[in-house]
Amino acid sequence: MNDWLVLIVIYTALFISSPLIAVLHELGHAFAYLILTKPNKIDIYIGSYGNKKNNIAFKLGKLHFYIKKSFPFIKGIGLCHSSKQEPSYINEIIILLAGPLFTVVAACIPFIIILNTGANLLVLTSCYIFLGFSVLSLINNLIPKDINKKYKVYLANDGKQILFALNLRQAFPIYLEAAEHYKNKKFEKAAISLKLVLEKAHKTSDDILRLIIFTSIETKQYDDAHFYLTELENKFKLSTNDLLMKATLLSLTQRNNEAITTYNEVLKKDKNNILALNNIGAALLEKEEYFVARHAFEKAIKLDPDFYAPIGNLGHLEILEGNLETGKKLVNQCLSVNENASDAYKVLGIYYLKIKDINQATINFNKAKELDNDIDLSKYEDELKALNEEVV
Incomplete structure (x- = not known):
């Protein structure tokens, strides 16, 4: 058999496996939504985490696809979003599991068929590669973690969302109510619901704490925001976004020097954080440190005009x-x-x-x-x- 042909087949299998797995993964979520939640519309993003710009867009029934144009190939990432929230935490977990499991099942079926029909070695090799990547995808999605921050979004993978649903199982409907208030910018109502969720949760959730801190800042309940921020800081490692929220709260409560120090911590982790650059510039402006403030503002404008x-x-x-x-x-x-x-x-x-x-x-x-x-x-x-x- 021609060695070049073998290499071409292997590289082709590697090339298409990642985007194909992303498509199957999101379809798994979508099919589960259709069966359990019965929404009017499901958005499926391939190659991005919800970006509608520069996409090939089309729809199949209730499924609306947004495939990100990119060169040389589509990134193996995606997002599935339903127009209707799932009120049951059990169904929510099933929907989350459906994505990675559907991918493995979809990879196993052709593999078993080809294995039992004595197919060409190259075809069998391609199936091995695809199945292997599907299993790795399953493991990667079920080990709880945050989405890689280089994509400029702050999402949790399926595994972390499953743990979140399990933790809130006694308060899941209240959480959905809070999420709806939050979406509609009714922050006072959202804060009340979120505090009740925190009381009923089986253990303190960092995500719920973050939402309470944000809603408390929005409603100018700064004492509450400080209280929950301290709890977050004591129980979890602060992310870059957490530090930015902390610095913002310090600025709003006239603790300018502490705010500047915290903004600097953010910029050490992410030197191009536009919000941190703008906010530290504003804090320096208050202190009449114009030269450094100008540098911060000009850099922020250069990054995002x-x-x-x-x-x-x-x-x-x-x-x-x-x-x-x-x-x-x-x-x-x-x-x-x-x-x-x-x-x-x-x-x-x-x-x-x-x-x-x-x-x-x-x-x-x-x-x-x-x-x-x-x-x-x-x-x-x-x-x-x-x-x-x-x-x-």
Whole structure:
């Protein structure tokens, strides 16, 4: 037999095994959803974890496929998302198991047939390779772990989600209720439900703690956020995202120096973390350390030119340094990306205050207050009042 032919067959089998396993894996989840949950729509992503950009999209009945275009081959990753939540933790576990098990079963059937029909050695070799990868995929998916962070998503694999469902089995319906509130940005209701879930869970869940911390920050219940953050820190190793959340909480509670230290911890782990760069720049701006703040904002903008926050913050810095028109231009650029950026209107108010345009300063400060009732304008309101008195 030609050695080159053998090599070509082996490399071809290796080449297609990964994306094929991803397709079968997600189909396994989808079929289980169709049988147990009966949703109206199931989204199946191949080659990404939910990215709808640059995809080949098509549908087969209730199955909507999004296959990521990539060269030279489709990545062996995927995601299956149902339009209807599964209310039973037992069914949820079955759905999670269906993905890796369906892949192995799908690999075993042709292998058994070919093994018993005396097929060509090359065909048998291809089946061995595919079956071997399917078994490895099964093991890899059932050992609990987080999804690799290089994909910029924070998901758990099937094994970790199975453990999560088992841990919350007494509170699974309450968790689904909390998830629905969270999805609809009803953070106060979500926080109440999540605290009840934590009480009923068989052991403390790091994922539930993270959700409670986030919802507590969103509802400005900072004491609760600190309490649960301390519990998370004592019981689990903080991830980069956890550190970022901790630093944000420290900033919001006026512990600027601690916040800067924590943002630096984030940047040591991920030097291109855009949120950390923007937030540490904002904290340094408060301390009037303009040179370092500028570097942080400019790097964040370079990494993501469409991220409005560092553009507005850089505009604020320019205005504070006396470059008024440059600053105003940047703030207007920020508002062209996000017209509801309350801090940007605050900075415009500062700009108009500096050029002594009382009317426009008042309009922009009022707009900032309208968008965020908790925004601190006291310093500038006093200055505006004094300017009004001068005019009178």
